[in-house]
Amino acid sequence: MNFYSTNNPKVQVPFKDAVFNSLPQDGGLYMPVSIPKLSEDFINNLDKYTLPEIAFEVAKNILAGSIPEKDLKAIIDDAINFDAPVVKLEEDVYVLELFHGPSLAFKDFGARFMSRVMSYFLRDGEKMLDVLVATSGDTGGAVALGFLGVPNTRVTILYPKGKVSPIQEQQLTTNGQNIRAIEVDGTFDDCQALVKAAFVDTELNAQFRLTSANSINIARLIPQTFYYFNAYAQLLRQGKSEVVFSVPSGNFGNIGAGILAWKMGLPVKQFLAATNANDTVPEYLNTGIYQAKPSVATLSNAMDVGAPSNWVRISHLFEDKLGDLKKLITGYTYNDAQTLESIEAVFAQYNYVVCPHTAIAWRALKAWQLHHPESKAAGIFLSTAHPCKFPEVFAPEISTKIVVPASVLEMEGKASLSVPLGKGFDGFKAWLLGNG
Numbered sequence: 001m002n003f004y005s006t007n008n009p010k011v012q013v014p015f016k017d018a019v020f021n022s023l024p025q026d027g028g029l030y031m032p033v034s035i036p037k038l039s040e041d042f043i044n045n046l047d048k049y050t051l052p053e054i055a056f057e058v059a060k061n062i063l064a065g066s067i068p069e070k071d072l073k074a075i076i077d078d079a080i081n082f083d084a085p086v087v088k089l090e091e092d093v094y095v096l097e098l099f100h101g102p103s104l105a106f107k108d109f110g111a112r113f114m115s116r117v118m119s120y121f122l123r124d125g126e127k128m129l130d131v132l133v134a135t136s137g138d139t140g141g142a143v144a145l146g147f148l149g150v151p152n153t154r155v156t157i158l159y160p161k162g163k164v165s166p167i168q169e170q171q172l173t174t175n176g177q178n179i180r181a182i183e184v185d186g187t188f189d190d191c192q193a194l195v196k197a198a199f200v201d202t203e204l205n206a207q208f209r210l211t212s213a214n215s216i217n218i219a220r221l222i223p224q225t226f227y228y229f230n231a232y233a234q235l236l237r238q239g240k241s242e243v244v245f246s247v248p249s250g251n252f253g254n255i256g257a258g259i260l261a262w263k264m265g266l267p268v269k270q271f272l273a274a275t276n277a278n279d280t281v282p283e284y285l286n287t288g289i290y291q292a293k294p295s296v297a298t299l300s301n302a303m304d305v306g307a308p309s310n311w312v313r314i315s316h317l318f319e320d321k322l323g324d325l326k327k328l329i330t331g332y333t334y335n336d337a338q339t340l341e342s343i344e345a346v347f348a349q350y351n352y353v354v355c356p357h358t359a360i361a362w363r364a365l366k367a368w369q370l371h372h373p374e375s376k377a378a379g380i381f382l383s384t385a386h387p388c389k390f391p392e393v394f395a396p397e398i399s400t401k402i403v404v405p406a407s408v409l410e411m412e413g414k415a416s417l418s419v420p421l422g423k424g425f426d427g428f429k430a431w432l433l434g435n436g
């Protein structure tokens with residue numbers, strides 16, 4: 001399978017180049033030149049397969065010969081070694097728990113798969129890979145833990161000062177070894193702008209073999225399709241075959257993967273794009289006017305993205321036809337007060353604790369179901385992170401109900417190794433060159 005640039009469909013590269021380039025030189029994003037349809041037989045019998053089996057089948061089809069099957073299977077079995085259970089909360093309301101990986105967020109799927117794919121392609125003694133990644137919280141931890149100790153790689157993580165939670169900060173700043181963390185005096189968009197500027201800087205590219213681990217990397221996106229198929233498999237086992245997915249969205253990689261899964265034949269009735277106050281996409285779906293904005297800080301900080309990078313991929317899947325897009329995707333936006341209310345409502349109704357991102361997806365699902373009382377579809381909202389990553393958000397009676405995983409307790413007391421920098425590109429560039 002080759003991958004094209006969304007800025008110029010004539011620019012086409014093999015998977016390996018798409019993974020290591022991360023972004024095409026023209027500033028577009030890579031997408032597969034064709035999207036394979038999985039067989040109806042496979043889709044209808046998904047309930048007979050395990051998550052790694054589903055992941056292998058999906059990856060084999062979309063990568064189509066890019067990695068020999070035996071190697072691909074080994075990569076998947078190593079990367080996708082934790083569960084993604086669908087838990088029923090009430091009739092037709094289910095939560096897909098995506099936080100059972102090492103960094104306790106759904107980004108573990110993308111980061112673990114990508115790190116292993118890169119390491120696989122690096123086998124034949126190539127130049128050390130420098131991974132640059134901007135994070136608004138969860139990416140950093142997933143990438144740090146995904147790459148920690150992977151030979152011939154080095155990771156530099158940029159995160160916005162004061163805008164990530166203590167557990168997130170520990171996950172990205174305490175690793176040492178081949179992981180470096182930079183605390184940027186700015187927003188996530190500033191961090192992302194620094195990474196983007198580095199990729200087009202001639203001097204840095206001459207010195208380093210740069211790649212990105214953000215959700216813009218196609219190797220992050222592909223493995224996120226796996227859990228949509230696997231969620232559907234779990235519904236089939238409960239006798240359900242119609243589904244609505246509600247996805248807490250920031251940079252739109254997660255929902256983008258869901259829409260890719262739909263393109264591959266997964267029968268999804270509706271996607272709900274649930275955002276916090278950073279409502280660029282819901283506003284576009286309502287008004288037809290796409291207007292990227294500066295990001296604003298919210299309680300669901302992993303979704304504080306005003307200019308979602310992956311939106312261009314989703315547009316491409318619909319050939320920019322707004323009418324078709326609106327048939328499949330409905331946008332919802334909620335502020336911090338509504339987020340807190342939703343956390344409390346979920347706890348009161350189900351005795352279940354959701355993180356602030358997940359709470360927004362739950363609320364969007366309930367709103368959609370209220371307006372579609374005729375629908376027989378099962379609603380699944382995606383739980384993108386474990387609530388223990390955001391302890392400051394919860395009222396005491398809720399936070400005491402959160403069971404903190406052992407991996408978090410082990411990190412406590414470890415020193416931060418992060419480097420503070422301003423948001424100017426020159427300072428970042430000088431630091432990279434001085435710490436080569």
Ligand SMILES: *Cc1c(COP(=O)(O)O)cnc(C)c1O
Nearest residue numbers: 138250251252253254302384385
């Ligand atoms: C990254 C993240 C999101 C947003 O996902 P996108 O793919 O950027 O839309 C939502 N919730 C949590 C907890 C995250 O870490």
